[in-house]
Every structure is written in C-alpha cells, then in structure tokens.
Amino acid sequence: MDIDASYSFGRRGEEMEDVWDETLNLETKFYQEGYADGHAHGQLHGLYEGRELGQEKAWEVWEEVGYMEGFALFWVDMLAAGEDAGKGRSKDARAISHARQLLALIETFPTTNPTTAPATSATATSASAAPATPSSSSDQAPSSESAPALPDQGDTEPDLILLLSSIRARYKLLCSSLGVRPRLLAAAGKDGSSGAGVENDGDVQVVVQTEGVVQEIEGPMKGVDTRMLRY
C-alpha cells in the first residue's frame, strides 16, 4: 500500500508538472508563432522602408552634387572655347581651373553606400538563422549586422563629410570667380544661419553610412511597430 500510495502520488505530481509545462509551452508556442509571422512581415517592411530612405538620401545628396557637376560642366564648356582661342582672360582661366577641380572631386564621390557588401552578408546570416528560437535570432541579427561593417566605418564616414564640404567649397569658389550667386541650397547648408541647416548636412552623411542607420534607428525602433525610424 505504501508503495502504491507513493506511486500514485508521484504520478499526480508528474501530471501537475505536465500541466505547468504545457501552459509554459503554450505561451512559448504562441510567442514563436507570433514572432515568425511578425518577422516575415517585418522583413517586408524593412525592405520597403529601407528603399524609401535610400531614395530620400540618394536624392538629397546626389541632386545637390549633380547640380554642382552640371554647373561646372556648363562653364567648362563655355569658357574652354575662349581659352582655346587664346582670348581667355585670367579670371576665366581661374574659373575653368575651379570647375575642373570641382569635376575631379565629384568623380571621386561614391555613388553607392560604401558598406553594401557587409550588409548583404549580414542579411544572409540572419536569414539562415531564422528557424532558430526567437531569442537567439534576435540576439544575432543586430550583432551580425553591425560587426562586419565596423572596420570601414572609421575610414569612410569622415571622408564623405569632408569630401562633400570640399566639393561645396570648390563650387563656391567657382561661383565667386564667375561673379555668379551660388545656389541657395548649398549656400544655406554651408554658412547656415540656422543651426538646423548645419546639423542636417551632417546627418546626410551619417545616414549614408550603414552604421549610422543601424545605430541610430535602434533606439526608436524598439517596440515600434510600423512607424518609421528617425535618424
């Protein structure tokens, strides 16, 4: 009887545990199902929102750079004729030299986000980690994304800011040697009377950098559903 009693008691305990396990499992199961659905949906939104941001930034940076490029191209075209004919004046010669230097600088300005390669590999790893448990893949995604991008971060980011500001400076030199008022957009960005303008110029470059995007969005992203990130 004693044995029987303890046996039945043991059984009861196991049953109780099973019930608890099942409840816990149920919670985990629901969570994982929700996570998988959300992750799939989030991947789509990340893609769309990334694209939108990419368009915004490409437009912001390259419309301005393109403008300065077109401006320089036109003047090289116009003034070179006079230069060849030998009737170029010293002022025109200076303008041409500014314009050519401006064009050379623009040639070196990157047309793609410099961290493209690491970013794609990060996407690949997190995609392969998708079937893993939610906690492990959520740990993995941000770290794998930020780690490989780090090395070139230090080199390229200041270079881009520097390059853009030297392009703008050269453009202004060209303008003043021509006696032409520089475009308002560039003028506002450079000697910006408002602090916002200056700040904004910095932002442009930060966001072109992968790290800038990933780091800066992380804060506002937390717990954010479909709202977009600020940077």
Added chain:
Amino acid sequence: MDSDDDWLEAGPSNQGSSADPLVEQEYQRLATRYTDAGYREGITDGKLTTLQEGFDSSFAASVPPSRRLGQVRGQANALLAYLTRSTPGTSSARASTSMSGPVYLAELVEAARELVQDLARVKRVQVLSRDIERERHEQEEHGGEDVFELEPTEEREMEGLEDALGSLGQKAKANGSDEVREGQLLDVFEYRLKALKGRLRA
C-alpha cells in the same frame, strides 16, 4: 444550503474541461497576448534584417536619376547666369556668341528662365521609381493605407505641403496615368536644355 450549492456550482457542469467557455476564453486570451508579443518583437527584428539591404539597393538605384536631374538643373541655371551676367565686359561670353540682337537674347533668357522654373517644380517622386511591390503590399495587407509614414521632418513636411499645393493647382494630373515621369521626364528636360544650348551657339 441550496444557495451554497448554487455558489459552488455556479459554473457550468463542464467546468475546467475543454468545452468550458471560460477555459476557451482564457486560452484565447493567452493566445492573443503571446502571439501579439511575439509578433511585435518579430516585426522589429525582421525589419532590421532587411532595412540596410533595402537602403543600399535603392540608394544605388536612385543615384543616377537624382544626379541626372541635378545636372540638368545645374546646367540650366548656369546657362541662365551666363545669359544674364550683368557686369559689362566681365567676359567675352556675350560678344563671342553671334546673337542677332537684343530681341534674340531676351527670347533666349526667357526660355532659359522657363526651363529653370519648370525644373524647380520637379519632385523627387517624379524622378525616382515607384516601389510597386510596396504599393501592392499596402493595398493587400493594409487596405491601401500608408502605414510606412516616416517620422516627420522639416523636409518631409515641405514635400507634403508642396504636394498639397500642387494638387490644388492641377487636378487633371491627379490620376497620374498619363504623367510623364522618371527616365522619360529626364529625357524631356535634357532635350530642352540641349536645344537651348544649341540656340546659344548658333
């Protein structure tokens, strides 16, 4: 005694079984709560895995058209500046082009100014390609609502304002079906610029 029994047996006889509506209710509550929590975390993590990829690919694709429009704008503005440089004798520019008089110059200036103004009205969304995939997704999953609303910034507010003002002026363009955009739009402007430059040299 009866009332005590009533109290004890207040629930239906299947209390605690799977057919108990309370159990069902609790199950649903649990399901909703944990599924939602998982979904919320999942969507955030999922976003992070593709955000960069989307940014990089669209950045690379958007640079050439943005640059082209910028170039046309820059050239058109330079052309206008060239034609209207006020300082007399600053350059051989006007003298060297064989213009047949002030009337011709005025016409040219007018055409250049018009081009500059038309170019200034061009908006980003007209030049860069639409995200058809995203538009379809918005239609199908979110009832056509713009769920991707970005954090408002000064620039975005300006764009929105311009859109609103623009649509007041020209309702015909609202359906956008016959709107000239992207590569075609750039072609048109580049053609107009080229024609102007040709007239300058003539």
